[in-house]
Structure formats: C-alpha cells, structure tokens
C-alpha cells in the first residue's frame with residue numbers, strides 16, 4: 146500500500162514529508178524496543194511505536210524506513226519532526242493503540258514480512 | 263596502498279537524546295560516496311549501536327570511520343569504565359543499563375550482538391577503569 150493508504154486506514158495526522166505519501170510500503174513492524182528493530186527488521190518500510198524520542202527517528206533512518214507512526218495520540222516534539230523532515234521520513238500520529246493499529250494494517254494486507262529481502 | 267578517507271567525530275556523553283548524530287552523518291557521507299545501500303546500512307547500524315554504548319556506558323568518546331577501497335573500519339574509543347567480562351557483555355540480553363535508558367528504547371542488551379552481526383569482524387580492547395576501544399571492519403560490497 147502507499148503511505149497515504151496507511152494514513153487513511155489509521156485516520157492519522159501527518160507531521161512532515163507529505164511529498165512521500167505516494168511512496169510504497171510493503172511491510173511494517175510494531176515495536177518499542179529500538180535495539181530489536183535494529184536487530185531483526187529487514188526492509189520494513191513503516192515503524193509503529195509508542196515510544197516518542199529522537200532515537201526512534203534515528204533508528205528509522207538507519208533501517209532506511211519510509212514512515213513512522215506514533216500511536217495513542219502521542220505528539221512528536223518539534224525536534225523529532227525536524228530530524229525526520231531532514232531525513233525524508235514521514236511522521237504520522239494516530240489515536241489508535243499499537244495493537245489495534247498493527248491489526249488494522251495487517252488485515253488490510255500490510256504484513257510483517259518484506260517482499261524483497 | 264592508497265590512504266583511507268577518514269571521518270572523525272567527538273561523541274558527547276552528556277545526553278542520550280542527541281546520541282546517534284555521528285552515525286546519521288556517516289550515513290549521509292557514505293551515500294555521497296555512492297556505496298551500496300546494504301553496505302551503508304551495515305556500517306551505520308553498527309556504528310549507531312556503538313555510539314549509543316559510548317554515551318550510555320562511557321560518558322562519550324571518539325569515533326573514527328576509515329573508508330578504504332575494499333572495507334570500512336569503525337573505531338570507537340572511550341575512557342569509560344571498561345568491560346569486566348567481554349563474553350558476558352556479548353550475550354544477547356545482558357545489560358547493565360539503567361531503567362531510564364530502557365524506557366527510552368535501548369538497554370536491552372542487544373547492542374554488542376548487533377554490532378557483531380552487522381560487521382565482518384569486531385575486536386574489543388578494554389581495560390577496567392581505563393576505557394574501551396571497539397574496532398569493527400565491514401567489507402564494501
């Protein structure tokens with residue numbers, strides 16, 4: 146699906162990099178532990194997390210991800226948004242909880258497995 | 263043998279929030295050099311975990327990234343407390359990090375194993391009370 150589909154499914158707000166809403170994401174991961182993302186994630190384009198700090202953005206940059214979704218209405222601070230903008234990563238925020246947000250995306254075809262690997 | 267291209271960074275050990283800036287910069291520099299995404303990813307993840315470690319365990323240090331024709335060397339040197347037992351530190355899940363660090367998404371004891379996983383070779387030179395130097399080599403693919 147495209148980032149904009151993901152945004153609509155989660156009824157999410159966009160904080161930066163609207164230009165990248167047309168980009169394709171084939172898989173995602175939901176995680177609050179950044180070291181686990183760094184260890185196990187491969188080519189997942191979206192990161193859903195309840196953790197809100199700049200390390201989430203840096204982790205997403207390291208993994209070449211396309212977008213970050215902050216769950217449970219957690220507002221990213223301006224420094225977080227600025228860092229994401231600088232690195233071309235779309236930042237979204239949804240009122241849904243992590244489990245629910247992941248479930249919605251999964252049942253709409255966004256799996257946890259990257260198609261290219 | 264031609265001289266490597268060297269990038270040097272002083273890693274500020276004062277705050278966890280800014281940790282990782284050098285790794286982001288390295289990622290940008292390597293992209294500009296036109297290396298493959300896979301090589302860039304391995305270098306930047308390995309360095310990022312190492313940079314975080316220097317900040318959370320050793321109050322900062324210095325990072326040098328040397329780009330040779332066939333490989334990249336990452337040298338992370340700190341004057342922190344050193345590592346008592348390297349075998350123990352290398353185990354997945356072993357961590358002496360504080361709950362504060364854990365609540366920020368790190369400190370799960372995955373850093374050193376990740377660094378080993380993403381590099382082709384890793385050497386840890388450490389002395390308790392003196393400091394730690396981690397050297398990682400990643401072949402350019």
Ligand SMILES: Nc1ncnc2c1ncn2[C@@H]1O[C@H](COP(=O)(O)OP(=O)(O)O)[C@@H](O)[C@H]1O
Pocket residue numbers: 315316319320340342343344345351352356357358359368369370371372373374375394
């Ligand atoms: N640069 C360092 N200086 C001192 N101790 C370190 C350093 N790097 C790692 N360690 C020790 O090794 C342990 C394991 O490191 P790591 O696998 O990165 O896990 P974590 O950082 O999550 O604790 C740390 O908890 C710490 O005790």
Ligand SMILES: [Mg+2]
Pocket residue numbers: 311314315369371372373374
């Ligand atoms: Mg670590």
